[in-house]
Amino acid sequence: MDLLSNYIIHQADNALILGHRNSEWTGHGPILEQDIAISNIALDLIGQARNFYQLAAYRINELNPGEKIAEDDLAYLRDGNEFKNFILVELPNGDWAKTILRQFYFSVFQLLLYRELLNSQYSEIAAICGKSIKETRYHLKWSSEWVVRLGDSTEESKTRMLNAQQALNPWIAELFLPVDFEYEATALGAGILPEDLKEEWYQRVNKILETATLPILSAEKKSMQLLSGKKGVHSEHLGFLLAEMQFLQRAYPGCAW
Numbered sequence: 001m002d003l004l005s006n007y008i009i010h011q012a013d014n015a016l017i018l019g020h021r022n023s024e025w026t027g028h029g030p031i032l033e034q035d036i037a038i039s040n041i042a043l044d045l046i047g048q049a050r051n052f053y054q055l056a057a058y059r060i061n062e063l064n065p066g067e068k069i070a071e072d073d074l075a076y077l078r079d080g081n082e083f084k085n086f087i088l089v090e091l092p093n094g095d096w097a098k099t100i101l102r103q104f105y106f107s108v109f110q111l112l113l114y115r116e117l118l119n120s121q122y123s124e125i126a127a128i129c130g131k132s133i134k135e136t137r138y139h140l141k142w143s144s145e146w147v148v149r150l151g152d153s154t155e156e157s158k159t160r161m162l163n164a165q166q167a168l169n170p171w172i173a174e175l176f177l178p179v180d181f182e183y184e185a186t187a188l189g190a191g192i193l194p195e196d197l198k199e200e201w202y203q204r205v206n207k208i209l210e211t212a213t214l215p216i217l218s219a220e221k222k223s224m225q226l227l228s229g230k231k232g233v234h235s236e237h238l239g240f241l242l243a244e245m246q247f248l249q250r251a252y253p254g255c256a257w
Helices: 003-023 032-063 071-076 096-117 123-151 155-171 180-187 194-211 236-245 247-251
Strands: none
Touching (some): 003 032, 003 071, 003 096, 003 180, 003 236, 032 071, 032 096, 032 123, 071 247, 096 123, 096 194, 123 155, 123 194, 236 247
């Protein structure tokens, strides 16, 4: 599989895995309105994942005549070490505060990324991002409002947000550490190096954190990154997630509804 295909799959994997995590809240949200909201965000993300998987499958088949890879193969028939998503999105949901903060961190990154990829020289990537960025703006607005609501509220909600920061902040560094397929996509004019998004990401995130009276982040603070989901080195949590998500397809190969 070529590096540009891996770059496209990276976008799909992030959206699919976070979409699956958010779907775990369906029927368990704190209030009905927010239960529906996060379920809709899950659907948006899975829709984005489908578009990227379809594009990746088309490219793989084009480069390898005779291949018959489909989006379902990429989503359901790869093992954990073949997934290229961020560690951040595969972490367990935890409580509502942790889920909200994770969505906020990711949505800021995704919005900045999609904005730049609108200018991708690979028109199919630009088209997917053009369609998806409207959804991402809503995801960011929704999660930002919740960060402020929880951070600048009761002692209990602030404590939960502080705990969420402690759990999630060590995994931020991976967002901005480029790997081979990102270098290749950038060289081809199809992608962008994530480090180019770093300064604005911290500015946007810290503006909301400050409003929420939560500790702001330092872009200079070094974090030990022992795992790299983009390189296929994941936490133990991804294996359990995939076991649940992929069960039907693996138990009944080729089954169609």
